[in-house]
Amino acid sequence: MLSKAQNDLVTQCGPGTPGGKLLRSYWQPIATDEEMPIGGHPLPLKVMDEELVLFRDDKGRLGLIGLHCAHRGTDLSYGRVENGGLRCLYHGWLFDINGQCLDQPAEPDDKKFCHKVRQTSYPVQQKGGAIWAYMGEGQAPLIPDFQFLAASEEKRMAFRVIQHCNWLQGLESSIDPSHVSYLHRLSAGPVDGSLPGSNARMFSEDPYPRLDIENTSFGVRIHALRKMANGENYLRVNNYLYPNGTTPASSEPPPVSGYQGRWYVPIDDTKHARFEFVYQHKKLDKEGFAKTRNQNVAPDLRHVRRMENRYLQDREEQKRDDSYTGMGRHAPTHDAFAIETAGEIQDRTQEHLGSTDIVIIEVRKALLGAMKQMQATGEAPGLLRNPAQNTFPDFICTGDYIPDGEDGPAYCRRVLGVGPGGGPNKVAAE
Ligand code: FES
Ligand SMILES: [Fe+2]
Numbered sequence: 207m208l209s210k211a212q213n214d215l216v217t218q219c220g221p222g223t224p225g226g227k228l229l230r231s232y233w234q235p236i237a238t239d240e241e242m243p244i245g246g247h248p249l250p251l252k253v254m255d256e257e258l259v260l261f262r263d264d265k266g267r268l269g270l271i272g273l274h275c276a277h278r279g280t281d282l283s284y285g286r287v288e289n290g291g292l293r294c295l296y297h298g299w300l301f302d303i304n305g306q307c308l309d310q311p312a313e314p315d316d317k318k319f320c321h322k323v324r325q326t327s328y329p330v331q332q333k334g335g336a337i338w339a340y341m342g343e344g345q346a347p348l349i350p351d352f353q354f355l356a357a358s359e360e361k362r363m364a365f366r367v368i369q370h371c372n373w374l375q376g377l378e379s380s381i382d383p384s385h386v387s388y389l390h391r392l393s394a395g396p397v398d399g400s401l402p403g404s405n406a407r408m409f410s411e412d413p414y415p416r417l418d419i420e421n422t423s424f425g426v427r428i429h430a431l432r433k434m435a436n437g438e439n440y441l442r443v444n445n446y447l448y449p450n451g452t453t454p455a456s457s458e459p460p461p462v463s464g465y466q467g468r469w470y471v472p473i474d475d476t477k478h479a480r481f482e483f484v485y486q487h488k489k490l491d492k493e494g495f496a497k498t499r500n501q502n503v504a505p506d507l508r509h510v511r512r513m514e515n516r517y518l519q520d521r522e523e524q525k526r527d528d529s530y531t532g533m534g535r536h537a538p539t540h541d542a543f544a545i546e547t548a549g550e551i552q553d554r555t556q557e558h559l560g561s562t563d564i565v566i567i568e569v570r571k572a573l574l575g576a577m578k579q580m581q582a583t584g585e586a587p588g589l590l591r592n593p594a595q596n597t598f599p600d601f602i603c604t605g606d607y608i609p610d611g612e613d614g615p616a617y618c619r620r621v622l623g624v625g626p627g628g629g630p631n632k633v634a635a636e
Pocket of ligand 1 (some may be wrong): 275276277278279280294295296297298299
């Protein structure tokens with residue numbers, strides 16, 4: 207449970223708020239590469255309560271500038287890409303990718319003042335299939351070279367989907383190890399009564415995992431250990447990444463094929479974009495992933511099953527032993543149901559946390575601690591400024607069977623070949 211003041215701190219994203227300042231200290235994904243092809247159209251975006259337009263100029267260079275024209279506010283995303291920038295349709299003012307006004311054709315030559323006019327603009331970079339923006343103050347840090355972002359293209363792909371609730375509800379669903387035993391129960395395999403290869407067994411046979419949490423250079427590592435009916439010990443290792451990222455391992459029997467990186471980027475305080483970076487150790491079946499995604503995400507980038515249609519819940523389907531929710535088998539849809547129905551901004555003064563909510567508690571502490579650290583030192587935790595340190599030797603994301611008597615932290619030390627806090631990143635190596 208949080209106080210009202212704490213809940214405000216961890217959920218607000220606007221400019222000038224402590225949470226907004228923290229989020230802005232890191233690069234944030236704002237669109238996928240797919241959405242911004244060379245020759246594509248300007249894309250209006252709202253990011254952390256700021257209205258922006260992402261565009262490519264006529265040389266193909268990316269720019270992220272304020273949505274409303276500095277002249278009299280018209281929406282620039284309707285504008286024309288030409289003459290080295292984006293031209294407003296209202297009176298023809300032209301802005302380059304840095305927001306600099308290059309031309310004011312409606313002004314007589316001796317009255318032009320375009321050198322004095324500049325739109326808000328932010329630096330952007332492409333990485334891991336997405337376009338990232340740095341909206342903070344001062345010098346931008348590095349975008350982290352996590353394996354799922356830096357791997358060769360055939361092993362990864364990126365999606366985004368828009369969810370109608372505060373970003374922290376999304377993050378908290380992704381770091382929550384225990385909900386998988388319920389919400390996603392029997393979510394693998396076809397909805398036809400048969401369950402070949404279902405992941406359910408690993409999660410449903412032990413409904414309350416033993417949890418161990420360790421602080422790392424990049425956030426928090428989460429170990430969830432379950433005892434299977436046949437005596438095997440199933441360990442799932444996921445991560446929280448400062449300040450709004452997570453990596454959940456694929457929920458399949460070991461050896462797992464990969465995992466996902468996720469970022470929950472606020473659109474405003476009551477909506478967010480969930481970025482999904484799918485990564486597999488071997489070549490990724492991109493067509494298969496895209497097909498599943500297109501079946502479940504509508505052209506407006508929201509889930510097909512959404513609050514307005516009560517997530518198309520089918521009570522008959524729910525009576526079968528292969529459906530817990532009655533909402534199909536797409537796990538991200540289940541998550542959307544769970545987080546959106548908690549309210550636009552969950553009132554955490556009213557919740558009752560249990561022992562398996564320890565990860566939620568620790569991550570909230572980490573977020574509040576990061577805000578305090580920023581206030582005291584001006585620097586957020588885990589920011590990377592030295593390329594030589596952009597390596598993450600303590601990063602691991604996997605599911606595995608482990609020997610009796612071993613716990614999650616001991617397993618990670620054994621597999622990574624290091625003590626806590628450093629060493630070669632064997633698991634993350636290509
Ligand atoms: S409002 Fe954009 S040029 Fe006038
Ligand atoms: Fe989930």
